[in-house]
């Protein structure tokens with residue numbers, strides 16, 4: 001049976017009316033969250049002035065990092081006129097590491113991007129890596145940070161400016177990299193986007209997001225990354241980074257990452273959920289599982305233009321071009337091929353020493369290329385190993 005507006009009904013509607021009034025007069029005391037807006041970005045071209053950074057055969061890091069930085073800045077300025085782009089340097093000048101971070105802090109930057117080039121005693125390592133501040137998990141990461149931090153030895157007052165940090169003391173590197181960066185997750189979010197686009201757009205081989213103690217990132221009060229755009233000690237990467245097209249491709253990749261990061265952060269009011277944070281932290285120093293199954297880069301050799309004495313390991317030849325995926329096992333070695341008398345000759349290298357080439361020959365042989373052999377080239381012309389030995393002996 002239905003009952004229309006009994007005592008209970010009247011009481012209920014009275015109560016509801018009261019509730020509406022209470023709600024109308026009640027103003028919550030929590031101020032509304034101001035939406036996140038990425039307003040200022042600082043672009044830091046590594047090195048400069050009397051600090052040349054690392055170098056390849058004909059390029060140095062300070063020049064290339066500046067070219068890529070200016071290109072990146074131009075892209076942001078053109079596409080986001082409301083974003084303020086600040087450069088730590090626009091010319092070939094020396095700026096202390098602490099001052100670079102201070103520039104970002106003074107300008108209340110929302111993002112700090114350092115652009116560098118990598119180096120290795122061996123000519124074979126290649127690929128990009130993007131670093132966030134933190135304790136290194138591998139010796140290799142530590143070595144990159146050490147090389148980049150060592151530039152403070154070129155500064156006049158480094159002992160005063162880095163709280164007693166001593167680049168020559170290994171313990172110093174560990175102690176200071178324990179400083180947890182407050183913007184760790186945001187930094188990783190941007191870093192992984194950078195690596196993603198360097199791989200898909202610039203067609204670089206990504207070595208992933210990594211962590212190590214970089215002095216330049218240490219005291220920044222905003223998400224900060226340091227991008228190693230490739231190895232100047234690897235001839236084919238040096239050629240890429242030294243070219244206008246290569247520099248543009250790198251700058252565009254970082255720009256796409258910037259665009260995604262800006263959108264992401266503005267859509268989520270700059271908040272990263274606990275779940276997402278966990279996901280991001282797992283990104284750092286992730287074992288390169290994919291690299292063993294993905295297709296390696298096989299480039300047509302430019303040995304003809306190569307100056308000086310170089311060594312390569314010829315491990316395979318065929319009368320037609322071979323799919324790069326066939327050489328997946330040799331990833332991440334530098335693979336090139338030359339076309340000679342109707343044959344495609346596949347090689348590892350080039351390397352600057354016979355020793356290194358011999359090691360790579362062993363690597364090729366253990367991977368199933370039992371007939372792999374070392375070849376020597378002098379100014380692009382094939383010479384015998386004995387001739388090469390004689391040349392290195394007279395050096």
Ligand SMILES: [Zn+2]
Nearest residue numbers: 046053116117
């Ligand atoms: Zn550098």
